[in-house]
Structure formats: C-alpha cells, structure tokens
Amino acid sequence: MxxxxxxxxxxxxxxxxxxxxxxxxxxxxxxxxxxxxxxxxxxxxxxxxxxxxxxxxxxxxxxxxxxxxxxxxxxxxxxxxxxxxxxxxxxxxxxxxxxxxxxxxxxxxxxxxxxxxxxxxxxxxxxxxxxxxxxxxxxxxxxxxxxxxxxxxxxxxxxxxxxxxxxxxxxxxxxxxxxxxxxxxxxxxxxxxxxxxxxxxxxxxxxxxxxxxxxxxxxxxxxxxxxxxxxxxxxxxxxxxxxxxxxEEEARAEHTAILDLADDALAIEYLSESLCCDLTGFDPLGQIPVDEILAKTLLPQGDVARSIVPGAEKGTPLGEFAANFMRHPRxxxxxxxxxxxxxxxxxxxxxxxxxxxxxxxxxxxxxxxxxxxxxxxxxxxxxxxxxxxxxxxxxxxxxxxxxxxxxxx
Ligand SMILES: Cc1cc2nc3c(=O)[nH]c(=O)nc-3n(C[C@H](O)[C@H](O)[C@H](O)COP(=O)(O)O)c2cc1C
CATH class of the missing domain: 3.20.20.30 (Luciferase-like domain)
Known part of the structure; x- marks a missing residue:
C-alpha cells in the first residue's frame, strides 16, 4: 500500500x-x-x-x-x-x-x-x-x-x-x-x-x-x-x-455568491430546522425571540441558549442572525x-x-x-x-x- x-x-x-x-x-x-x-x-x-x-x-x-x-x-x-x-x-x-x-x-x-x-x-x-x-x-x-x-x-x-x-x-x-x-x-x-x-x-x-x-x-x-x-x-x-x-480571490467571491443565494425566508427555515423550533412566523427585522425559542425547542435548552443568546444580546435582527447561522458549516x-x-x-x-x-x-x-x-x-x-x-x-x-x-x- x-x-x-x-x-x-x-x-x-x-x-x-x-x-x-x-x-x-x-x-x-x-x-x-x-x-x-x-x-x-x-x-x-x-x-x-x-x-x-x-x-x-x-x-x-x-x-x-x-x-x-x-x-x-x-x-x-x-x-x-x-x-x-x-x-x-x-x-x-x-x-x-x-x-x-x-x-x-x-x-x-x-x-x-x-x-x-x-x-x-x-x-x-x-x-x-x-x-x-x-x-x-x-x-x-x-x-x-x-x-x-x-x-x-x-x-x-x-x-x-x-x-x-x-x-x-x-x-x-x-x-x-x-x-x-x-x-x-x-x-x-x-x-x-x-x-x-x-x-x-x-x-x-x-x-x-x-x-x-x-x-x-x-x-x-x-x-x-x-x-x-x-x-x-x-x-x-x-x-x-x-x-x-x-x-483564491475568485474562490472567495464564489463562496460569498453561493451564500448570498439565501433570502431571509430560507435562512429562517434553516435556523428553525437547526433549533427544532418554528420561527417562520417571526419578523426577520425583529429581535431574536429568545424566550419563545427556549420554551418551544425540542433540543436541550442549554445548547440552544448558547447559540442564540450572544446574538440576541447584541441586538442582531432575526433575519441577519439566521443568515449568519447558515454560513456556519456545522x-x-x-x-x-x-x-x-x-x-x-x-x-x-x-x-x-x-x-x-x-x-x-x-x-x-x-x-x-x-x-x-x-x-x-x-x-x-x-x-x-x-x-x-x-x-x-x-x-x-x-x-x-x-x-x-x-x-x-
Ligand atoms: C458527521 C456526522 C454525521 C451524522 N449523520 C447522522 C445521520 O445520518 N443520522 C442520525 O440519526 N444521526 C447522525 N449523526 C448523529 C450521531 O450519530 C449522533 O447521534 C449525534 O452526533 C449525537 O451523539 P453524540 O453526542 O455522541 O455526537 C451524525 C453525526 C455526525 C458527527
């Protein structure tokens, strides 16, 4: 071999x-x-x-x-x-x-x-x-x-x-x-x-x-x-x-272009799936609904809190948070x-x-x-x-x- x-x-x-x-x-x-x-x-x-x-x-x-x-x-x-x-x-x-x-x-x-x-x-x-x-x-x-x-x-x-x-x-x-x-x-x-x-x-x-x-x-x-x-x-x-x-430069531009194919709705669906909690009814421009997510999620609350609370504390709107979350490759x-x-x-x-x-x-x-x-x-x-x-x-x-x-x- x-x-x-x-x-x-x-x-x-x-x-x-x-x-x-x-x-x-x-x-x-x-x-x-x-x-x-x-x-x-x-x-x-x-x-x-x-x-x-x-x-x-x-x-x-x-x-x-x-x-x-x-x-x-x-x-x-x-x-x-x-x-x-x-x-x-x-x-x-x-x-x-x-x-x-x-x-x-x-x-x-x-x-x-x-x-x-x-x-x-x-x-x-x-x-x-x-x-x-x-x-x-x-x-x-x-x-x-x-x-x-x-x-x-x-x-x-x-x-x-x-x-x-x-x-x-x-x-x-x-x-x-x-x-x-x-x-x-x-x-x-x-x-x-x-x-x-x-x-x-x-x-x-x-x-x-x-x-x-x-x-x-x-x-x-x-x-x-x-x-x-x-x-x-x-x-x-x-x-x-x-x-x-x-x-390398072209590859970076292509990476950004692929990520940019997402709209708010797709990003929020993806976040919903990842957090096991339906967020599709929330306003993408509104705050991250931390209390609702923690009350409804089927995943361990501590894990979910760790991923959403820092964004909520910074005041990141839900749509923007979801778009960033999608960029994270698990x-x-x-x-x-x-x-x-x-x-x-x-x-x-x-x-x-x-x-x-x-x-x-x-x-x-x-x-x-x-x-x-x-x-x-x-x-x-x-x-x-x-x-x-x-x-x-x-x-x-x-x-x-x-x-x-x-x-x-
Ligand atoms: C790369 C990767 C692929 C996985 N694929 C599946 C899958 O197809 N189906 C499934 O039920 N779990 C899948 N899992 C989940 C694991 O089998 C495991 O149940 C999960 O990671 C929780 O256990 P752990 O805390 O020991 O990691 C996958 C995990 C990893 C890391």
Missing part, C-alpha cells in the same frame, strides 16, 4: 452541503428522486477512486421546525435501498448506509445489511447511529428519545447481536463476502467516542481545523488502544467541503481556494495525523463533485497520495483494514 495514502469518501446527501447549494446554476435539484442522477454521481465518485459513498438517514417527522423540503432540497431517501441501487451501476466503490440502532432490531439490521452485503459483492458499510433528533420518537410510538447514555448502551448490544447473526449467516452459507458490513460511526460525545472505540472500523466526524483533527484522531486512537484494539484498524474521515476556482472544514492549494491542504492534514482521509461534502451537486474529481483527484494521484485503481473488490480491501475483530456486548 502507498505511504500515507489519502482515503476519500463522498457524502452525497441532498443537493450539496451548503444550504443554498441547490440554488447554484450547476446544481441539479430536479435529479434527487431519479436513478439516472444517482447513477451519474456514483460513477463519478468511482472514477475519482473514492473508497465509499455515504448517505445519512432521517427518521424524524418531515416539516419539523417549519422546514419546507422543496426549498431546502434535502430529500430523505432510504439509504440502504438507494445505495444498493447504486451498486448496480458501479463495481468497486463501497456503499455506507446510516441506520439507527434505537429504532431497528438486530434481526432487521442483520437481514438488511446481509442482503446488501451479498447484492453488492462485499461493498457494504453500516454507519451506526443512535438517532439524536427529538422529533423521531413520536414516529415510533414514544413521546421522547431514550437518554443518550441508554441509547449508546443499547447500541453496543444491538451491534454485538447483529454481528452474531451475520456470523451465523456466514456459517450457513453462502459466505458473506466481508463476513459483515464494515462498521462505521459518527458520534462525538465521550459516550459516542467510547462506542466508536469499541466497534468502529471507520469514523465520520467534523474537524474545522488541522488542530481539531489532530486532537480528535489522537483521542480516538488512544481510546481504541485502551480497549485492546489496533488503532491502525480505524480510519478517521473528517468532513470536508470546498469551493474551487482558478485563483463544525466541518470548508476549503476555499485553488485545486493545487486544496491538494496541499489535504496532504498537510494527512501528514500531521489529523485524519486518514476525508469525507467530501460537495457544496452543491453534482458540480462540486465534478470539480473535485476533475481537478483535485489528478493532482493527488500525480503526487502518489491517491490510488489510481482499486486494490480488490471489497470495501474492507479498499480501506486496507486488518482482519475483522470480534464485537461483543
């Missing part, structure tokens, strides 16, 4: 990572419910020699917080079905589906991923989440989510049981190509990191700076070591979005510059131990992915840091992971 290889994943949810990305002239929002769009982007990611494509899940009720899906263009398609369909038009790329342990039984999980594993010829991965959105509980006959520590305790048992079921399927034959899906995780809290350390073979995380990446990876690797696992058996893949142009790294500079940055992060690779979140789709594959991938390949072909047929081989470890509750 090449030295300090950069792994690449593609997070292709919706029409791009930027909330306004779907309004970009090179976005294709009309494609999001059509297979030819997904075929095209899957083949493009494979052409760029990405390890895997990842899709999230959203089990909460739609319309939460006043969101209008047609405006934000973030459709929720079932990730297992979607990725299995993408397998039919690709040959090597891995397919990582996010599925919750809180609202699925081990038997359902074993069946779905067992099918995906066989149908994709060993390219399946499971991004294990416990579901954090409070609007989900009513869809499953409950009033509230279980507390986070209970969700993670349950997740350990669910994953261990699902692994037993895959082992049984494998024994009964025909063998599962990888024995089980590659196990992926995306939790950030101490409970989430401990869970990842016990189970995950790859981790999708935010890291806004190289220092944040080094801190996260160092912490995770030490947690992995302390449970007796090999830290080299875990790939850490922070999110990375980008705006690329021929010069803790992920957004690179703005030339393709050469982006390749330099990626190599620097990898060599500093800030990551094993990146989860690309194109700012708009499919144009953002086309630019990355056409302009950055050849530079990384020319510098010997990105593969020019796949090493085998399974996702485990592509990730260069060591032999599977047992997962026990």
């Amino acid at each position: 090449m030295q300090n290889q950069i792994h690449l994943w593609a997070f292709l949810q919706g029409i791009g990572f930027f909330p306004t990305g779907w309004k970009h002239k090179r976005a294709k929002p009309e494609g999001v419910f059509h297979m030819d769009y997904y075929a095209r982007v899957a083949q493009l990611a494979e052409q760029g020699r990405f390890d895997a494509i990842v899709f999230g899940d959203q089990l909460q009720s739609r319309g939460a917080g006043g969101r209008a899906p047609e405006r934000l263009a973030m459709p929720t398609l079932d990730p297992v079905s979607l990725l299995t369909a993408m397998a039919a038009v690709t040959r090597h790329i891995g397919l990582v589906a996010t599925v919750s342990t809180t609202y699925n039984t081990p038997e359902m999980l074993a069946e779905r991923f067992g099918t995906m594993e066989r149908i994709t010829g060993g390219r399946s991965g499971w991004n294990i989440v416990t579901t954090a959105h409070p609007d989900t509980a009513p869809n499953f006959g409950a009033t509230e989510l279980p507390p986070k520590d209970a969700r993670y305790r349950n997740a350990v048992e669910v994953v261990a049981r699902a692994c037993e079921l895959w082992a049984a399927m494998d024994r009964e034959g025909p063998e599962l190509p990888q024995g089980r899906p590659v196990l992926v995780q995306a939790g950030q809290s101490p409970d989430g990191r401990d869970f990842a350390a016990r189970t995950a073979e790859a981790i999708f995380c935010p890291a806004a700076s190289i220092e944040a990446g080094v801190d996260f990876r160092t912490d995770l690797r030490s947690r992995v070591t302390s449970v007796g696992r090999n830290p080299d058996g875990v790939r850490i893949m922070p999110g990375l979005s980008c705006v690329l142009c021929g010069t 803790g992920h790294n957004v690179f703005i510059g030339t393709p050469e500079q982006m390749a330099d940055m990626m190599i620097e992060w990898r060599d500093a131990g800030a990551c094993d690779g990146f989860t690309l979140q194109p700012s708009y789709m499919p144009g953002g992915l086309e630019d990355f594959v056409g302009q950055v991938v050849p530079i990384l390949q020319a510098r010997g840091r990105l593969r020019t072909d796949y090493p085998g047929t399974t996702l485990r081989e592509t990730l260069g992971l060591p032999a599977r470890e047992a997962v026990t509750a």
